[in-house]
Amino acid sequence: MTGAAADVEPAPGGGRHTLFAALGVAAGVALGAALGLVAFDQTEPPRDRHIVVRARQYAYDPPVIRVNRGDRLFLKLVALDVMHGFFLEGHDLDVEIAPQQSTFKVRHPSRPDDWTEQEEVVVIADTPGKFRFRCSHTCGSLHPFMSGELIVEPNRVLHAGLGACGGLFVGSVAVARRRSRSASR
Amino acid sequence: MQVASTPKRPPAPAPAAARSKHPSDRAGVDLCAAIPGLRAVLKWRPLQFWLMWANLVCFAVFINAGLFGSPVGSHNIMIVFVWILWWFLLIALLVPFLSRFWCTMCPLPAFGEWLQRLRLIGVWPGSGPAKHRTRSLGLSRAWPRALQNIWLQNGGFLGLAVCSALLVTRPIVSTVVLGGMIVLALGLALVYRQRAFCMYLCPVSGFLGLYSMTSTVAVRVKDRALCRGHKEKECLLGCAAGYGCPWFQYVGSMERNNYCGMCFECFKTCPHDNVTLYLRPFCSETGIKGVDEAFKAFIMVALALVYSVTLLGPWGVVKDWANASESGHWGGFALYALAVVGLCLVLFPALHLGAVALGRRLGGGPAVRLKAAFVGFAYTWVPLGLLAWIAFSVPLLMVNGAYILSALSDPMGRGADFFGTATVAWHPILPEWVPLLQAPLLLVGLFYALSKSLQVSRQLFGPPARAVPAVLPVWGLATAVTAVFMFFFAG
Known part of the structure; x- marks a missing residue:
């Protein structure tokens, strides 16, 4: 096997076949992504959820918070060892949690100097998707990798991505088999 | 510092179109023909020295920070620049678009190579019967045949990966590992020929080689037939204009990027300017060997x-x-x-x-x-x-x-x-x-x-x-x- 790309002979039919193949694969990806979106778009009605998040070096408990679109989350944040942060992506929320305290300091990064002391923070899960919460207060060696996940269903990026993977596979199989048949004729 | 004088060039060969071509010869756009001045830059002997020197200066800052700076990784340039900035640039830009260009400027083998050559830039010419060859300090032994593969690189990378939580967060650990690699490269350069460390031991080199197969650029010859007919093989053996390939590669038959460290010595040694840099589609090479x-x-x-x-x-x-x-x-x-x-x-x-x-x-x-x-x-x-x-x-x-x-x-x-x-x-x-x-x-x-x-x-x-x-x-x-x-x- 030489390994040179040019060693492979072009498919019979040349550019027209390549165009059809590309269209076929692209159609597979688009169809797969659309199917993924449609198939998993149903969620339960919104509700309130009260969640205690415990932060410790270098993880949160629970590590993954899975909710539905429209849910209201009432978060109590507790630091078990040292000072931690809770920066929630996509929600303009940053919290500083001191150990063994019942309250914590909250700010919105869009207004960085406006800190308030709170016992609970409310998050409206109005945007579906995956949002990581990260420690925003240097807490030790693995601090940059201390994170948790808020999954707001329907997680469209995941569903479309998985659907597109499947569509790419199916589309490629279909195109390859069609080429195989036309080559054998 | 010594700069070698340009040797007298043999007469120009027959037009390339008149000779037979290997399929990989038509694999892309000749960048040296398309970009004025590129060939001159790549043939410029001090190019690699200055690139390595610049990185070595940065590396000295990183080592210093690793030894004496804050132990908190996110506040130390060793961790932030190496494992965030360098890593991203390497994997997302350099490898896919510039192949092993990192190896051109990597500071790790710098001391070893400079000591081997007893020169920073110039060529240490040979003498006597082997007058076309260049000289090298050290024992110049051949790397053991049983180890002429990338298993050691695989093992080294896997070993570092298992300890990655330490490596990428503790400045002192990164300093010890990277500093140790410089010392190892220096020691091996005094015992084995040329870039033995880079070829067979460097953990980074292993994956750079593999993923450089996907790269959109490649160092290749324009005309293989010309190389076959040219007996002097300066690209392998060296000459007054440059060293033989430090990576033990023969560019005249090279089909893959895996082991081309892009030192551009072959650009300097080829008397026919038959070596060039091709721009080609992503993933042009598909041959895994071994x-x-x-x-x-x-x-x-x-x-x-x-x-x-x-x-x-x-x-x-x-x-x-x-x-x-x-x-x-x-x-x-x-x-x-x-x-x-x-x-x-x-x-x-x-x-x-x-x-x-x-x-x-x-x-x-x-x-x-x-x-x-x-x-x-x-x-x-x-x-x-x-x-x-x-x-x-x-x-x-x-x-x-x-x-x-x-x-x-x-x-x-x-x-x-x-x-x-x-x-x-x-x-x-x-x-x-x-x-x-x-x-x-x-x-x-x-x-x-x-x-x-x-x-x-x-x-x-x-x-x-x-x-x-x-x-x-x-x-x-x-x-x-x-x-x-x-x-x-x-x-």
């Missing part, structure tokens, strides 16, 4: 999965195990190390072997040796692995990139503020967009994995009626692995 290279492909994909769980994932217990020096969970660390090594060296290769064996049966190809199919189809994991690594690296820059500004002003993390950016607060750049970038990157990787593995299958099994069924199980496995990545990144 089980060692195949395992490198498995290791890289598996480690991208492991890092996605250990470093990017939310699971504290895995972090505790990987971070045993702090958490004290040494039993967990042993389990973690066993799982990582098992995934890389047993489970993933076994899944690949199963898919290949099934494909071989479907392709009706007992004539195709299982080992050849196993090695050949391993290329599937090259584009997929590279894109998965890029997807993994995107959040490193977007989330932790803010540390770059503060580390630039305060490299040691000791309170300096050289550029007024030391107090820039950590703030991720559009972190909620990260999955939206990662998912398409994975799909691009899967697309190339599928299309290139079909190409490999046609090379192995011949007609599409056999090649298509033969590749289906590998396609299924690649799709499943991509789905797992998708789950970790977006789910």
